[in-house]
Amino acid sequence: MRRASPEEIRKLRMMADYLFGEGVGERLFPDGIAVVESRGRIRQVWMEGEPVCAVRASDGHIILNRRGALALLGAL
Template sequence: MIADYQFGKGTGAELFPDGSTFQLSRTKRVRQVLYSGRRIATARAKDGFFTLSIEGASIVHSLLPKKKFRVVISDDAAPFVEAGKTAFAKHVIEIDQELRAGEEVLVTDKADRLLATGQLLLSPVEILSLDSGAAVDVRVGTGSKKEE
């Protein structure tokens, strides 16, 4: 239900198919969701919303319409973001206007190729009006070696 609320109706069933397992915290709250031994998402302690692994982001990316939850960056910045580096406002060329600061987002290139997932730091209006500063705190890129 949380995934449906966060990403849209129907995403929860696809993101967490039958056979998904849940790791609980010491306080018995859902901490991580795994499928076939790989982490799909982690529940944030502060609000219960999910942060996505690249596997989880790929699932959400394939389910949502082309513009939803997307931050599109320029081709110049794509290799850096794909490597797990921060996406800066000056490189954002398009953004879902319904997003809010703090939300989990998908970072893509102009061709809608998934590059990374992370947390939006500013509102879409702020990002498009700024020429400097961080826009997305990239958690993990598709080409990065680390995974949470």
Template sequence: MNCDRKRLTRVRMIADYQFGKGIGKELFPEGATFQLSRTKRVRQVFHSGKRIATARAKDGFFTLSIEGASIIHRLLPGRKLRVVISAEAAPFVEKGKTAFIKHVVEIDPELRAGEEVLVTDEADRLLATGQLLLSPAEILALDSGAAVDVRVGIASKKEE
């Protein structure tokens, strides 16, 4: 087994654990390429020249690009991995601005603080991807503060 094959198997296993069984193969298809750190660890995963995900140094889990988030959004049913925000906040979030608690309409109750999430509007249109800052219970109980640290919105495209 060559190195790239081992890396592909490994990143797929991590994605399956992080996002759900079977996601890894879809998120990182055959032909995925890797940018490595100095220590030869996978830092970024690309497919067709576009960044799909970046491995976080602290835990090895993935942060998603909009391309990666779009793949997961298409694959996951219902409200899984989603933070749904109100229509009034949607234009700001899709530009990459923070999603605040007061704008959260619905949230996947199985999420945990620190997880990578998809931010959508009430029609389930993908707006952004980012990191959940509090637990769903805290978000639903509180009236103010940040809910999702938005990494990139669909209208910001500040990545590549």
């Protein structure tokens, strides 16, 4: 696990905005998130020591877990 780069955060936010609505990405993925990679691609996103979501390998879509769903609910 490592800290996400600004470019990775930007891409995650863009995908979240596409899937869940404009502006959601900023609230779902604040600066300082951590990522887990596999084969050079982001597979999981962690925040404050807890997983937030997984990134589906086939299409890059975000699959929220409980913490991510609660963050999304708060962002809407």
